[in-house]
Amino acid sequence: MRIRPMRTADIDAAERVTAQAFAPSPPREHTGSLDDTAAAPGQRPPLARQRWTARLAHFLSTDPDGAWVADAGDDIVGIAVAVRRDLLWILSSYAVAPGHQGRGIGKALLDAALAYGAGCLRGAVCALPDPRALRRYRQAGFTLHPTMRLVGVVDHDVVPDINGVRVGSQADLELVDSVDRQIRGATHRPDHGIMAGYGPLLVCDTLTGSGYTYLDRSGVGLLAATRRGVAQRLLWAALAQQPPGTEVIIRYLTADQEWAVDVGLAAGLRIEAEGFLALRHMRPPTPYVPSVPFG
């Protein structure tokens, strides 16, 4: 078994390993949206597979030294993909193939991915409630914050009229960066192109605060604001855009995000237990809805 840097040629094998490793976690898969729900155990539907591999190719271009594989000679049996955004380290994907788990491969992969974060002040992972993963993260010094998700069909009859929220563009990215720096201490600058491909950017910029959200097929892919009131306006605007009758999901909300929980409950969504936000040297950013792959 060899832990080595991931290459572009490994992308398809990496996709297969993660699809198999996440398969026992129905109904939602660990890559950020409903379209990643496995079609059959161990497989993603074609669109989800295409999105996952495109995202990994993106990370290999932005952070080629953050992606690692466990190479068993004839096959890839594990991966860890980390990115650095300013001084924030984010673990975007982490899996060992079933049948190879619990033998120390995950530790070796995580050590390699963590080494890529040397010099970063903070670290973040949207973690599944997998006991092996949680053991790894805690032993690596991460604090585990339990999280909720909001799930359900939006009751459009109760969605209020929202003023001051508009569709954003490239011209808003300075504003978005500024909000990110204030709220999580790091921008998403290299990732805007790919997130914009998932869904529109909504922006709210008022005299008293500003914020933004990226929609995706499942609802809200990412949201940050400098004030709770702005965050709530953005969340209502995001929910208003959901097609009637479709299920939305807003994930990885710690107890710090009651501003979001309150909007979700008012909109008719229900609370379910999610995984953990694993953070090192930082408190949960707030008001903030993290992106699972982009932090």
Ligand SMILES: CC(C)(COP(=O)(O)OP(=O)(O)OC[C@H]1O[C@@H](n2cnc3c(N)ncnc32)[C@H](O)[C@@H]1OP(=O)(O)O)[C@@H](O)C(=O)NCCC(=O)NCCS
């Ligand atoms: C999380 C994962 C990548 C870790 O890889 P791994 O090769 O299994 O990890 P390791 O063998 O290095 O470490 C697992 C640890 O959990 C322990 N462990 C094994 N099975 C366990 C179980 N059922 N319950 C609790 N702990 C368990 C092991 O003893 C080991 O701890 P130790 O090193 O202190 O003895 C892998 O298990 C996996 O792919 N899980 C499913 C997908 C997933 O949850 N990915 C993480 C997304 S955030």
